[in-house]
Amino acid sequence: MVEQVKGNVTAVLLLLCLVPCIVHADEVQVTGATGGRTAQDDSEYHPGFLSGAASIFPGVLVRGSGHYVAGDKDTAWDLFCIGTASLGVLAGTALYYAHSGASSRLSWPMVPVIAASGSGFALSWLADLYGSTVGMNRSHAGPYRGGGLRVRPFLGMVVVDDVQFEYSRFLHYGLEARYGAFSVTPMAWNALDDTNNRYLIETEIELVGVNGLVKKFESPVLSASPLFRYGYHDFEDDGFNKRWIDLCAVSTITLGSIWNSMRGAWIHYEIGYNREWVTFPVIPGDPVLTTDQLLFEMGFGVDIGRLSAPFGEVYVYYNHRRDDFTGGITGGFAGYVGVKTELRLRDRMSLKLGYSYGYAAVVDIQCAVRF
C-alpha cells in the first residue's frame, strides 16, 4: 500500500518537472465581454446594508427584495419572476410527488424537476443577496478563454470523518489538462491509514462557451459541456469494490453578463446519470450488484477581490449523489452540501479548499500549479 502511494506520488512529481518543458500556457481573459443589463440609472442603485437585509427578509420568501430596495427594479422583477416560478414548480411537483407516495413510476421525471426548481429558488435568493450587497461595486470580468495546452497538477490531503469506515486521511493528487474545449483530469485518493483507494478520470468537452467547440454558439454568458467520469473505488477491508460511470451535462452561467449587479458571480449546474457496479469478493461467487442514481449539482460562485484581477473564488453547492466520501445528509432523497474555494497565492500557484457535509464530513486541501 505504502509502496503504491510512493509510486503514484513519484509519477506526479516527475510530471510536475516535465510539464513546464512541454506546455505553452496561453490563457487570456475575454475583454470587452458584453455587460449585463444595468439598473435604470446606476446612480439610483445603492447596494448596501439595508438592501442586503431586505434580501434576507423578506427576500428569503420574496425574491428580488434586495435589488428592489437597492434601486434596481428591473433585476428585482427578474429575480422575483425566477424565484416565484421556481417555487411554484417546486411546490407543485413536490406536493404531487409526495401525494404519489414517492412513486417509483414518477421518480425519474419528477425528482430532476424538483431538484432543478428547488435550485432555481435557492440560487435566485443567493443572487439577490449577492447583487444587493456587493455586486454593482465591482468591475466586470469576462470568462477566461483557454488557448493552448494548460496543465494543472495538484497535490493535497483529504480528511474524512465517517464513523462507518476506518479511513480518515487520504493523499489526493491528480492532473488537470485542458486544450481548448477539451479537458481531462485523472485523479486519485490513497488512504494513509487504511487500505482504501479511489481512482477517477473525468473528461469534459465544452460545446458552448468562449472555448466552445461549436463556434456558432460561442458565448461569454453560457458554457455547456458533456462530462464523462469513470471511477474505481476499492474498500478492501470492508469486502467490496466498485466501478462506476457518470454521464452528465454541465453548464455554467455567468450572471454578470446578464445582470450588472451580479458581476463576478456565476451559477453552475450538473445533471446526469450514474451507474455503479459493486463487486463483493467476501460473498461466495463474487456477486455484482448494479445500482444507479440521479446526478444533480447546483451551486453559486463568486470571485474574490477586484474582478480585473481576482485572487480567488468561492463556490457553495448542493450535490445530490450519495455514493462518494460524503454521502447524503439524511435518509431518503437528499444529497450533501459543500463549499469550495480557490485562492491564487502566486501567479501560477493556487490553494484549493473544500468542505462538504452530508453523512460524513470531508475536508479537501490541495495545492495546484498551473503551467
Added chain:
Amino acid sequence: MIRKGMITLLLLLASGCAQEPTDYSELDLSVGHGSVAGANIAISGGLGAILEMRSGYIELWLQSPAVTVTLDLAGSAVEDWRIVLRNAVTGMTHLNPVAVNSSTATQAGTTYTVDINAAAGGSYALDFSTVDVTATDAFSFAVLSDIQDAIGDVGDIYSIINGDASLRFVVSAGDLAHDGTTSQMRRFRDVLFQLNIPFYGTPGNHDTYDGQYAYWRTIFGRASFTFRYKGATFIFADSSGATIEERVYGWLKSWVPASGSDVQFFISHYPAIDPCGARNGGFSSRNEAYKLIAILGGGDVEAIFNGHIHSYYHFDTAGIDTYISGGGGGHPELYDGVGRHYLKVTVNAGSGSYSVSRVDVD
C-alpha cells in the same frame, strides 16, 4: 488583508465540526436487566423489556419466542414470584421447571403467567419457549411494516393473521406509528392486543420522529437484537436513521456467522439500496449500504425484509433475496397496483428452504 482574512475563514471552516455520531444503540445494552428488593433479573440477549418489577412480581414484554430469564435472589429476597410474559408465542411453556417449584402456568392470548417458588440465595435460569423450539420442521411467520397513521384500521389485517393458524409470530421492519409520540406508540401497543400471536419489530424513522428512542426500549425492548427459533435465525437491526450505528455493526458481525447452518433472515427498516435510483430512499451513504451487504452476504443471510417504501418490491441484492414490504397502511405508493398487504414466510430449516408469498388485504 482581505486575502489573509479569507484564508483564516476558510481554515476555520475546514476545521468545522463533523456530523455528531448518534449512539442510540447504547440504550439497547440496558434492556432486559433490572433489580428490586434483593432480586436481579436478566433476560438473555436483552430479548425483552421489563414492564414492571416489584418484590414477587415481574412483567416482561418479550422480543423472542424463546427466552432465558435469569433470576438471582439474595438471601433477603422473597421466594414466591409471579412472572407475567407478554407478547408470548402460542404454546409457550416453562422448559426447565425442576429448578424451581413451578406451579400452574396459564396462557391467555399472548400473555403467559407462571408462579414459581425459588429459594432465596440462589440463581435460576428459566427457559421459556414452545416445546418444539429446536425442531426444524416447517413453520410460518408474517412480515408487516409501515402501519403509521393506520393504527385504527390495522385490526382487519390482524384478523386475517389470526385466522391463519400456521403463523407463529409477526416480524416488523418498523414505522408502527406516524410520529412516534408516546401516545401513538402506546395506542399501537394497545391495539396489538387484538393480535393473537406475538409481534417482534425494529423501529423505523417514523417511530423515532419524536425523539422517543428510549420509549421504544421501555415498551418493546431492544431496537437491534437477534433470536433463533426452529432452526431459523432472525436478525433485527435498527436503521431508523437511514444508517446503522457502528456498535450495531459489531453485533451484526457476531450474530451473522454465529448462526452457522441456520436459515437466516435480516429485518431492518430502510432498504440499503432503493431499487429506484432517482428516489434514493435507501441509506444516506451508499458506501455504508455496500458494507452492510458485504456483511450479510458474507454471513450467508438468505433474505432481507425492509419497509419504509409503501409498496412491494422483490429483487436480488448481490445474491441475497430482498423484499421491501411497506403495506401496513401508511400512505401508499401510487400507480404500482399494490395495496395494503403483509408477507407470509414459510420456513423449513430442515431442508434449508423458505418461501414468501404476499397476502393482499384490500
